[in-house]
Amino acid sequence: MNEPLALYIHWPFCTSKCPYCDFNSHVREAGVDHARFAAALRAELAHEAARVAPGDGARRPLASIFFGGGTPSLMLPETVAALIADATALFEPTPDIEITLEANPTSVELGKLRAFREAGVNRVSLGVQALSEDALRFLGRRHDASEAIAALELARKTFPRVSFDMIYARPGQSEAAWRAELRQALALAADHLSLYQLTIEPGTRFATEYARGAFALPEGDEAARLYFATAEEAAGFGLAPYEVSNYAQPGAQSRHNLAYWRYGDYLGIGPGAHQRLLLDGEMLATRRHRGPEEWAARVERTGHGGTEEQALTPQDRGREALLMGLRLDEGVDPERIAARSSLPFAETVDAAMLAACIDEGYLEWRGQRLRTTIEGRLRLDAMLPVLLR
Missing domain, CATH: 3.20.20.70 (Aldolase class I)
Structure with a gap:
């Protein structure tokens, strides 16, 4: 908090x-x-x-x-x-x-x-x-x-x-x-x-x-x-x-x-906005109605225009943190991913695919952080689905 x-x-x-x-x-x-x-x-x-x-x-x-x-x-x-x-x-x-x-x-x-x-x-x-x-x-x-x-x-x-x-x-x-x-x-x-x-x-x-x-x-x-x-x-x-x-x-x-990229808490206000909030140990994912007039009517009735809110599983949280964090040049800190997902980092990635991506020069460890190389960024969209568990 x-x-x-x-x-x-x-x-x-x-x-x-x-x-x-x-x-x-x-x-x-x-x-x-x-x-x-x-x-x-x-x-x-x-x-x-x-x-x-x-x-x-x-x-x-x-x-x-x-x-x-x-x-x-x-x-x-x-x-x-x-x-x-x-x-x-x-x-x-x-x-x-x-x-x-x-x-x-x-x-x-x-x-x-x-x-x-x-x-x-x-x-x-x-x-x-x-x-x-x-x-x-x-x-x-x-x-x-x-x-x-x-x-x-x-x-x-x-x-x-x-x-x-x-x-x-x-x-x-x-x-x-x-x-x-x-x-x-x-x-x-x-x-x-x-x-x-x-x-x-x-x-x-x-x-x-x-x-x-x-x-x-x-x-x-x-x-x-x-x-x-x-x-x-x-x-x-x-x-x-x-x-x-x-x-x-x-x-x-x-x-x-x-x-967003470091998987912090954020509020999303307005039609179609998304948000992620860690409350009472749960990561809540919220979506709001996309139609502006319907969103406004919902707010006028209930105080908010949300249409869906769910608690993400630890696996979903780990995947999201990796999906966002590997876009950054600084990469991801496994300890932060574990803290935000309540899941050990090793359980968020496929170990064999991680090793293969490192061998191909698409990912690398820089100190304690995992990051994409410039070649890896070109292939990030294709790489992530096979990397995540």
């Missing part, structure tokens, strides 16, 4: 649905009832805070707040301010609490950045995705490259910490073109980058188009070259790959996301 919490707040609304996105995001042409959803978020936050209160009058430490979506920069700044005020009253904020808000480089959202900073946000994550006009159109983005650059410059002036996302391994993208685009992005001096390989997610518009052969993606050795090029270019600007898709300058890692 003394370990700090991470708090995720989901704003599910977007002005349009990107063709690659499978997140819980919704477009409401008739508009959004901001007052209703603000009240529901605040009520669900209060409900969850009461559950995790230590019971002795103390407040649970809170290390990070992350406004994700959807498009949380479409929220009213006063809603963001109210949620931050509630969270820091219900919990004990750590002195260096990280408060992140995701935003897109559109004029509507940029006009709010200073108000979000005044509300208490101290880190912004911009959905740049590309600096190529053709790529931005292909990805369905509502901004152009000049707007992205202007957004990054404004964000740097407004927030002490700035991150942005880019998508690579796009159709027809060469290594030389990606290196040039990435250098341009890195020169804009953010301290954190999330660089994602384009993948086809079921149920998206891209999944339909890809299935009928509308476009092809780099695969195999070609995709691997783009991954290695990404790490090389980021290193040239002082950013190290601390997670499979995330690069940061020393000390600029996303503390909120590290809570």
Whole structure:
């Protein structure tokens, strides 16, 4: 109970649905009832805070707040301010609490950045995705490259910490073109980058188009070259790959996301949000209703929008801890996995497959920690199912 919490707040609304996105995001042409959803978020936050209160009058430490979506920069700044005020009253904020808000480089959202900073946000994550006009159109983005650059410059002036996302391994993208685009992005001096390989997610518009052969993606050795090029270019600007898709300058890692990858406790508030909480010796996994209006109605009736909560078995907890932790460059500490799962580390992995992965150079022991090599990261999705018991 003394370990700090991470708090995720989901704003599910977007002005349009990107063709690659499978997140819980919704477009409401008739508009959004901001007052209703603000009240529901605040009520669900209060409900969850009461559950995790230590019971002795103390407040649970809170290390990070992350406004994700959807498009949380479409929220009213006063809603963001109210949620931050509630969270820091219900919990004990750590002195260096990280408060992140995701935003897109559109004029509507940029006009709010200073108000979000005044509300208490101290880190912004911009959905740049590309600096190529053709790529931005292909990805369905509502901004152009000049707007992205202007957004990054404004964000740097407004927030002490700035991150942005880019998508690579796009159709027809060469290594030389990606290196040039990435250098341009890195020169804009953010301290954190999330660089994602384009993948086809079921149920998206891209999944339909890809299935009928509308476009092809780099695969195999070609995709691997783009991954290695990404790490090389980021290193040239002082950013190290601390997670499979995330690069940061020393000390600029996303503390909120590290809570997930290190299998810490986190609260998830809002439509479709998930959470993991260790309470009374049980790891409780909670899901909330994905439909925004139905979620809000549930909160209004019962104080929360949860649809499912189950206590994870020790085996499930061990698997989840490994699935998350092996994404990190630092790897996993077997003692922490045992403590979080109540299961000896040796019972979470297949010993023969572990030995084989080490022999192949995909995994290695660094001191007392098990970590993936760079070759192992390329194969992580295929490796994990056979590694876990």
